Amino acid sequence: MPSDRIRHVALSSVTLPLDVPVSDAKVLTGRQRPMTEIVFLFAEIATEDGHDGTGFSYSKRAGGPAQYAHAKEVAGDLIGQDPSDIGRIHDMLLWAGASVGRSGVATQALAAIDIALWDLKAKRAGLPLAKLLGAYRDSVRTYNTSGGFLHAPIEEVKERATRSLAEGIGGIKIKVGQPDMRADLRRLAAVREHLGDVPLMVDANQQWDRAAALRFGRAVEDFGLVWIEEPLDAYDAEGHARLAAALDTPIATGEMLSSVAEHVRLIEARAADVIQPDAPRVGGITSFLRLAALADHAGLQLAPHFAMEIHLHLAAAYPREPWVEHFEWLNPLFDERLETRDGRMHVPDRPGLGFTLSEQCRRWVVDSVEFGKP
Numbered sequence: 001m002p003s004d005r006i007r008h009v010a011l012s013s014v015t016l017p018l019d020v021p022v023s024d025a026k027v028l029t030g031r032q033r034p035m036t037e038i039v040f041l042f043a044e045i046a047t048e049d050g051h052d053g054t055g056f057s058y059s060k061r062a063g064g065p066a067q068y069a070h071a072k073e074v075a076g077d078l079i080g081q082d083p084s085d086i087g088r089i090h091d092m093l094l095w096a097g098a099s100v101g102r103s104g105v106a107t108q109a110l111a112a113i114d115i116a117l118w119d120l121k122a123k124r125a126g127l128p129l130a131k132l133l134g135a136y137r138d139s140v141r142t143y144n145t146s147g148g149f150l151h152a153p154i155e156e157v158k159e160r161a162t163r164s165l166a167e168g169i170g171g172i173k174i175k176v177g178q179p180d181m182r183a184d185l186r187r188l189a190a191v192r193e194h195l196g197d198v199p200l201m202v203d204a205n206q207q208w209d210r211a212a213a214l215r216f217g218r219a220v221e222d223f224g225l226v227w228i229e230e231p232l233d234a235y236d237a238e239g240h241a242r243l244a245a246a247l248d249t250p251i252a253t254g255e256m257l258s259s260v261a262e263h264v265r266l267i268e269a270r271a272a273d274v275i276q277p278d279a280p281r282v283g284g285i286t287s288f289l290r291l292a293a294l295a296d297h298a299g300l301q302l303a304p305h306f307a308m309e310i311h312l313h314l315a316a317a318y319p320r321e322p323w324v325e326h327f328e329w330l331n332p333l334f335d336e337r338l339e340t341r342d343g344r345m346h347v348p349d350r351p352g353l354g355f356t357l358s359e360q361c362r363r364w365v366v367d368s369v370e371f372g373k374p
């Protein structure tokens with residue numbers, strides 16, 4: 001059977017506006033401004049035989065135009081390639097941009113293409129991506145993050161949490177890491193009292209030093225948190241390892257890392273109990289699968305960061321019972337919605353990732369380019 005070939009590649013940069021400006025601890029400590037939009041890089045790939053796939057990566061605050069520009073430089077090489085050879089194509093794109101590194105923007109630019117190729121492969125097989133990869137489950141425990149940010153007054157956080165649980169979501173995460181730790185503890189106590197015995201997580205978004213993280217961790221041991229997320233600087237593997245050893249509460253981190261190599265350092269240092277990779281940030285599904293294999297081998301729990309539309313499939317294919325993060329922010333980009341029920345998010349039975357870009361998403365395109373034959 002002659003192999004299929006990539007015929008057409010379209011890249012687009014899409015700016016998704018957020019309903020309200022969003023703040024986590026990085027804003028309260030003065031390091032970042034509130035977030036008002038997210039910039040997406042979409043890659044749509046079509047083949048001679050009429051198959052197609054869509055992938056995306058994204059940036060919060062700066063970096064979106066750079067991801068788009070880098071992808072635009074390397075995507076022309078895809079035309080005529082066999083879309084099944086994802087590993088080889090991933091390598092080819094890495095080498096094309098080797099001079100600017102194997103992490104960060106360069107990796108994220110090729111992630112959109114890598115994810116589109118996996119979507120294409122699963123669609124061609126007529127299988128949801130989770131099934132193509134080899135699923136362990138048809139649904140994954142899910143918790144909501146979007147209702148627990150720090151710009152929201154505590155009454156709103158409680159109301160949003162109640163609504164999330166009513167929508168079939170199984171856990172609630174709230175943001176902490178404010179300059180005044182007592183304010184964090186008050187919000188956490190209020191949410192625990194409001195929700196009772198519901199799985200609860202906190203996320204400090206890297207805003208504590210080692211002493212503050214330990215102090216907070218000791219103060220909340222009795223809350224029975226599912227995890228404490230990003231207590232320290234994302235690259236402080238040793239600090240995370242010490243904290244994880246000192247506390248009963250599991251430590252989670254990894255969302256800011258942008259390569260397999262950076263995650264390997266975390267895994268080898270025993271820096272976390274729960275690893276939180278992000279496929280668009282680490283170079284796509286190919287990279288995610290490599291580090292997921294290492295994480296499983298090291299006995300770690302998995303809770304991928306953001307982009308539930310992609311990570312639901314990857315979590316379903318992880319051996320140990322994972323969590324997937326619920327954010328409704330990306331809903332306007334797609335025609336389809338994910339189903340949550342009994343605390344779990346259900347893998348759609350549609351082939352591939354199971355998403356098509358909405359008309360609204362097309363209207364938010366700010367730049368686009370095409371390669372090959374339409």
Ligand SMILES: [Mg+2]
Nearest residue numbers: 203229230255
């Ligand atoms: Mg986080």
